Amino acid sequence: MSKNPEPLRLDALQAACASCNLRELCLPMGLAPEAVERLDDLIGLRRRVRQGELLFDAGAPFEALFAIRSGFFKTTIGTEDGREQVTGFQMSGDLLGLDGIGPGRHDVRAVALEDSSVCVMPFASLERLAVDLPDLQRSLHRFMSREIVRDHGTILMLGTLRADQRLAAFLVGLLQRLSRRGYSSQALVLRMTRDEIGSYLGLKIETVSRMLGRLQDEAVIAVHQREVSVLQPERLRRLAEGAD
Amino acid sequence: MSKNPEPLRLDALQAACASCNLRELCLPMGLAPEAVERLDDLIGLRRRVRQGELLFDAGAPFEALFAIRSGFFKTTIGTEDGREQVTGFQMSGDLLGLDGIGPGRHDVRAVALEDSSVCVMPFASLERLAVDLPDLQRSLHRFMSREIVRDHGTILMLGTLRADQRLAAFLVGLLQRLSRRGYSSQALVLRMTRDEIGSYLGLKIETVSRMLGRLQDEAVIAVHQREVSVLQPERLRRLAEGAD
């Protein structure tokens, strides 16, 4: 079933960015309408990725960047000896594949955590187009740079925070990004398992579970399976900032 | 003393990249000679940074990228509440400031760990030039992407390795980069303090000291103050890979 070729879909040929409500969050951010139109031409197709399927694997040749239209992904990095870690979670408007530009191969593996759809932007064309459109160039730079900044945040988290603080930082970060997309900033549904959260935070699943339990005991959050709601936003934020 | 303006130096006006022995490691990597020449024009000046001095501070407006000609830097990220962490160490041929492109302000603070000299590349000019020189564009992308990949490595290290393995990974990484620059791959002089190593690795100084001691006891390395030499490269490498 998972090997079935995706049947051609009507929307695969629709105009993209110009009518996309993620315009102001995604790569075309701040571009002039004509520029957006040319970017549209470049986006040959959309691709659907079902929950659990790979968008791309680590080591695969890098050919395109992917902009998430809808859905949710995780990226993981692995080593020969079997160590594996989640490096991030991506949602609508985020770009996937930036790490492949340098080496020409993907550095991470991208897996859909729910049924998703992405815009495929062949990188060679994108680079060519960017020569004509300095704004596009700048936007691309901004996205790469933002990825670096985000990674620095992750490094700081892993290097300096305790387990409960990491969890708080994780929740605060997710909520922030969700609220920018119009969702509540008080409640969310986790798209990933405890195990994946743990991998991202450098913790074991048992610790994740215990810390969620503790935060709940202290009435900072309420947890029901994958639904989390924040009861004391201020306290959660302070925890995430490293306050004792 | 540290506030003295640097006296004008002759070499501040010399042609740069074309005659630089870091050409094949640095931004001009793989560029055609004409392109290198135009890049040279752009590099208005060099800047010397003494040991302990800031190249730029976090939050400062981003105006230029810096290519390290000689010397050694650390970059640190900090938060209001005083947490601070080293995000990386940079040596000749490395680019500093990439994280500032997106937000328009530097995300990290760059401090020289020894007397250093950098090429200043005003970013606005660089971006303009890159429109004319697709190869330069590509090189810039490669560097940004490489930074992302490097950060992923750091994340993996912080998330999955034990203290001794982190230290091994740190040493292996440094040695690799040094050997690419013509230095020995068996021995090195640490440019940073134990404290800075610990900050980078997410460990306390005492743990760094103990782990260095342990690796020495097991005759994997020999340590004399800041000089480290590798006695069993293979074992060190395996440790760094996460082998038990």
Add this chain to the structure above:
DNA sequence: CGTCTCCTTGAGGTTGGTCAAACCAGGTGG
């Protein structure tokens, strides 16, 4: 020779990991 910074070493405590068992929600099939 004193002082400063950086580093090492030891004793004891805390955090998070390991191992093992049980739980729970959602599906499947009788």
Add this chain to the structure above:
DNA sequence: CCACCTGGTTTGACCAACCTCAAGGAGACG
């Protein structure tokens, strides 16, 4: 409708790794 299975999650007891606190050593510099 219920028994059973499955994957994901929770919980407890125990332990190892790392941190904290405190003391002392070693080199550099005035």
